Structure formats: structure tokens, C-alpha cells
Amino acid sequence: MAIEQTTQQRIIDSAFELIYAQSYAEVGVAAICEKAGVKKGSFYHFYKSKQELAIAVLEEKFIQQKSSILDTTFTGEHAALDEIALFLEKIYQIQSTLKETTGHVLGCPYGNIAIELSSQDEPIRKKVDHIFSRSIHSIRDCLQRGADENQSDLHGIDVTATADAMFAYLEGIILMAKTQNNADAIKKLAPAILNIRIYPNNA
Amino acid sequence: MAIEQTTQQRIIDSAFELIYAQSYAEVGVAAICEKAGVKKGSFYHFYKSKQELAIAVLEEKFIQQKSSILDTTFTGEHAALDEIALFLEKIYQIQSTLKETTGHVLGCPYGNIAIELSSQDEPIRKKVDHIFSRSIHSIRDCLQRGADENQSDLHGIDVTATADAMFAYLEGIILMAKTQNNADAIKKLAPAILNIRIYPNNA
DNA sequence: CTTGTAATAGACCGACCGGTCAACTATATT
DNA sequence: AATATAGTTGACCGGTCGGTCTATTACAAG
Incomplete structure (x- = not known):
């Protein structure tokens, strides 16, 4: 039915x-x-317009992927850095499967659009910016909990800036994987995300 | 004249x-x-063809920018991590100026092309991949020297993987700056590049 | 049954796309 | 001066672009 x-x-x-x-x-x-x-x-x-469709597509697909990926990864059930490692592992799996099925590592659908259109189409840029903000929010919450619980050496970090940096690194390694058309780049570079830290201004 | x-x-x-x-x-x-x-x-x-022009443009502009940016930054005259910090500072300056003059943070010209065309145009993807390889080579040489001279805690790192990771992070923060249309994102996230390390497999 | 509205259909528009072509000019060689 | 070659010109091609328009159908409310 x-x-x-x-x-x-x-x-x-x-x-x-x-x-x-x-x-x-x-x-x-x-x-x-x-x-x-x-x-x-x-x-x-x-x-x-085509632009209006694009914005609808971005919003709808992000909501879907947030539910299926972000919310199932950052559950608060595991140590913060374990959840982040799991997140990267999932992204590796996705890109790896894409490579097998389509022949190409397609990268981040939102990052792709951001780079192609940010300088030409302000409403679309803003939409992607907002999507990125919400993604980073998930990471930040994860890190905040880890810091509060004194996990690893997370205590004392600038949670917001560190979440931004981790997300930027993620986008970077996805970009590299796409450029090399090889998902293994993600696997190889993933571990370094766990060492990223940014501390408050005068630390 | x-x-x-x-x-x-x-x-x-x-x-x-x-x-x-x-x-x-x-x-x-x-x-x-x-x-x-x-x-x-x-x-x-x-x-x-337009494609053939694009490849010529990529190669020529990279050669120019390698001379004017990479080779003037990674001189071997300063500590490895200082040179890397200087590199990010120069990129911030460039994107900041672009924002002032054009109204937009335009990002990395090679990364932009890679993301737009990698899945559609294999020769162009390969060209950008090669450009990235050469850029990373400059970083690797810098790190290798730092490791050899026991600078910071660089001794024992996987120089190649760490150079890849640092470059990926760089591309990531440039992507974020472009998406936010704000070069300050580069400045804010830059310091974390200095803590990135990847160690050999069984470390 | 009638009327209003949402949805579908598909022909049509001017603008622009990458690329071709034959004719023409400039320059260097002999 | 004759010839060959490199560079330039701009009209032209079929195809596609995003978007419009009018007509028709499906359906729900009265």
C-alpha cells in the first residue's frame, strides 16, 4: 500500500x-x-523559479538528513569524541557507497551548492549558511556535554569555536575526497579531527 | 614601456x-x-574548447600563485609552524581584500572548480588534484624540516598525512568563510591548524 | 449541478550556449 | 614580389536555457 x-x-x-x-x-x-x-x-x-526550488530542496533534504544522520549520531549516549568519530565514519560510508554506485565521490550536497552559488545568489548562500549553523549546533551540543563532564581534555575549550573548526575540517576532508574521487581520504584524515581545539581568547 | x-x-x-x-x-x-x-x-x-582553456587557466594561475604566495611563505627561514601560520594570515588578507573590493569572499579558485566540476569533467578534476598535490608538497617540505629539527612536537608525526590534513583544514575554513561571506571566519579558525597532527599507523 | 480553485498539459518565447566556418589581414620567409 | 603561415573577424549553426501563457482537467464546496 x-x-x-x-x-x-x-x-x-x-x-x-x-x-x-x-x-x-x-x-x-x-x-x-x-x-x-x-x-x-x-x-x-x-x-x-529554479532558485525557489533550490531553496526548498536544500531545506527539505537537510531536515531529512539531520534526522537520519545527525540526530542518530549525536545522541548523548557515548563520549563526545566517540560520537564525533562515529559521525566521520558514517560520512565515510556514505561517500564510499556513492563512489561504488555512481563512480564519483559527490561530497557534501550543501557545500557543493555553497561553493557554486555563494557569490552569485545571496538567498541560496544564506540558506546553506543556516544549514551549516544547524549542523554545527549538533556538534557544539556534543562538545559542550563532553566539556561539562570533563571528558578527554575538553574542559576549558571554546566550544563554539571548536565546533566550527571541526565542521570546517570535515568539509575540508570531504572536499579533498571529492577532488581525489577517493573516499579513503576521509578515512585517512578523520582521526585528526579529535585533536582540534580552540581555546578562549586569552588562554 | x-x-x-x-x-x-x-x-x-x-x-x-x-x-x-x-x-x-x-x-x-x-x-x-x-x-x-x-x-x-x-x-x-x-x-x-572551453574545457581546454580552463585547464590552461588553472595551470597558469597556479604557477603564478605558487611563486607569489607559496614560495614566499615556505622559505625555510622560520620555524615550520610559524610559516604555516603566516600562510593562513596571507590567505586571510587575500580573502579579506576580495570581500572589500568585490563584496564577496570568493574562496579558493581551485577548490571552487574542483567542487563544481569534479563529478562531471575528469580532466579538470585531475588538474585540480595535481594542483592540490603540489600545494601540499610545499606544506610537507615545511613540516619535514620542522620534524627533522625537532621543532615543537613535530617529531614522530606522519608528515605526509599531517600536511594533507592541514591543507584539508585550510580548504575547509575557506569554504566556511565563503559560505558566510565573511573572511573573519578564517582568522578565527586559523589557530587550530597548528595543533593538527597525524601519527604513523601503529603509533 | 454549478462554481471556484488547484493542478496539469504542452506549445511557445527570446536569449544565450559552445562551437564552426570561410574570408580576410598581417607577418615572416624565400 | 610570391608564398606560406599565424592570427583575426564576425556571421552563423543547432540546441538548450529559464520562464510564460493559454487551455484543459480534477476536484471540492455550495
Whole structure:
């Protein structure tokens, strides 16, 4: 008794898959419509522009992935640094599977869009910025708990800045893996995230 | 007595500026020609495709920037970690200036291209991969010297992996700065690069 | 049954895309 | 001066782009 997806949902899913595998500019509205089995008139009935669709896609997919990845990783059940290590392991698995199935390490769908469009499309840049903020929030909460509980040497760190730095490092190693088209780069560089620390200004 | 640039050079410079400020897909051959003051026929006299031009642009601009940035930073005259800190400081200055002059933190020209095109254009992906390799080589040499001289706690690190990790972190913080359109992110996150270490497998 | 609205259909638009081509000019060699 | 080659010109090509428009269908409320 499969509840069939709505037209809007098919458009969003198709757009995400195509844009993630290629790029925003490379994927036309016509291609999205074809993949979704929808005519152009319907597309523009739901979205007033390709940009508006992109923003909807980013928001919806992030909500999904936050539930399926972030919230299942940062549960507060394990030591902070263990959860962070698990997070990187999951990302390695995802990119590794992508390499096997598509032939390419596709990287971070939000980072990809940010880099392609940040200097050209302010609403999209802001949307990705907000998505990044929420992702970092999960890491920060994790670190805060670890610091409060005196785990590892987390006590005394600047939790916010350290979470930012860890997330930046994550995006960096994903970028390297994509550039090398090799997910193993993630595995190789992952351990160093656990040593990242930023301390308050005058420490 | 300005030696006027050749047609090829004007094409390369124009292409770099436009693509860096926007994106590969967004900048058409016609726009590059117009900015360079060249007709389309001339363009295709020198380059058989837009892709071939892009590869030439990447190589030429990297050679230039390696001379002007990498080679002037990693001189071997200072402590290894001081040179790395100086490197990040220079990158902050560059992105900060870009923000002032163009209104946008444009990020890493090679990383931008890598993310936009790696999954669609293998020759370009390989070119950026090679550029990254050469950049990391500069960092590795710096770290190797530091390790040999027992600077800081560099002795015993996996120099190659640590150089990879530091470069990844650099690309990550540049990505964050671009996404936030704020170069200060680089300044804030820069110090953590100095603590990054990866040790040999069974350490 | 009627009426209003949401959804679908698909032809159509001007602009632009990367790339081609034949003709022309400039320059160097003999 | 004749020839060959490198460089330049700009019109032209088929195809695709994001987006519009009018007509038609599906459906829900009265």
C-alpha cells in the first residue's frame, strides 16, 4: 500500500539527485521535470523559479538528513569524541557507497551548492549558511556535554569555536575526497579531527 | 614601456577573473572574449574548447600563485609552524581584500572548480588534484624540516598525512568563510591548524 | 449541478550556449 | 614580389536555457 509521492515531492527528490550528481547550473528545469515525470507548467505552478526550488530542496533534504544522520549520531549516549568519530565514519560510508554506485565521490550536497552559488545568489548562500549553523549546533551540543563532564581534555575549550573548526575540517576532508574521487581520504584524515581545539581568547 | 599582453594572456586573465568571481558554468565563452577584447574565432584558434582553456587557466594561475604566495611563505627561514601560520594570515588578507573590493569572499579558485566540476569533467578534476598535490608538497617540505629539527612536537608525526590534513583544514575554513561571506571566519579558525597532527599507523 | 480553485498539459518565447566556418589581414620567409 | 603561415573577424549553426501563457482537467464546496 505504497502511498504515492506527491508531485512536489517527486520534483524535490529529482532535483536533489540530479543537482547533487552534477551541479546546479548543469541541471536544467526541463531535466528535473522529465525525471519527476512532470510537465513544465506544473513545475512553475509550484515554484516561481529554479532558485525557489533550490531553496526548498536544500531545506527539505537537510531536515531529512539531520534526522537520519545527525540526530542518530549525536545522541548523548557515548563520549563526545566517540560520537564525533562515529559521525566521520558514517560520512565515510556514505561517500564510499556513492563512489561504488555512481563512480564519483559527490561530497557534501550543501557545500557543493555553497561553493557554486555563494557569490552569485545571496538567498541560496544564506540558506546553506543556516544549514551549516544547524549542523554545527549538533556538534557544539556534543562538545559542550563532553566539556561539562570533563571528558578527554575538553574542559576549558571554546566550544563554539571548536565546533566550527571541526565542521570546517570535515568539509575540508570531504572536499579533498571529492577532488581525489577517493573516499579513503576521509578515512585517512578523520582521526585528526579529535585533536582540534580552540581555546578562549586569552588562554 | 608596458609590454602589451598577448591575446592568449588576455584570454587567460579574463577567464580567470570571470570564472573566479562567478563560476565555470555561469561564464560563457562569449563573455570571456568580450572582456579580453577578442573575437570568438580567435578564441577557438588558440583553444579547441572551453574545457581546454580552463585547464590552461588553472595551470597558469597556479604557477603564478605558487611563486607569489607559496614560495614566499615556505622559505625555510622560520620555524615550520610559524610559516604555516603566516600562510593562513596571507590567505586571510587575500580573502579579506576580495570581500572589500568585490563584496564577496570568493574562496579558493581551485577548490571552487574542483567542487563544481569534479563529478562531471575528469580532466579538470585531475588538474585540480595535481594542483592540490603540489600545494601540499610545499606544506610537507615545511613540516619535514620542522620534524627533522625537532621543532615543537613535530617529531614522530606522519608528515605526509599531517600536511594533507592541514591543507584539508585550510580548504575547509575557506569554504566556511565563503559560505558566510565573511573572511573573519578564517582568522578565527586559523589557530587550530597548528595543533593538527597525524601519527604513523601503529603509533 | 454549478462554481471556484488547484493542478496539469504542452506549445511557445527570446536569449544565450559552445562551437564552426570561410574570408580576410598581417607577418615572416624565400 | 610570391608564398606560406599565424592570427583575426564576425556571421552563423543547432540546441538548450529559464520562464510564460493559454487551455484543459480534477476536484471540492455550495
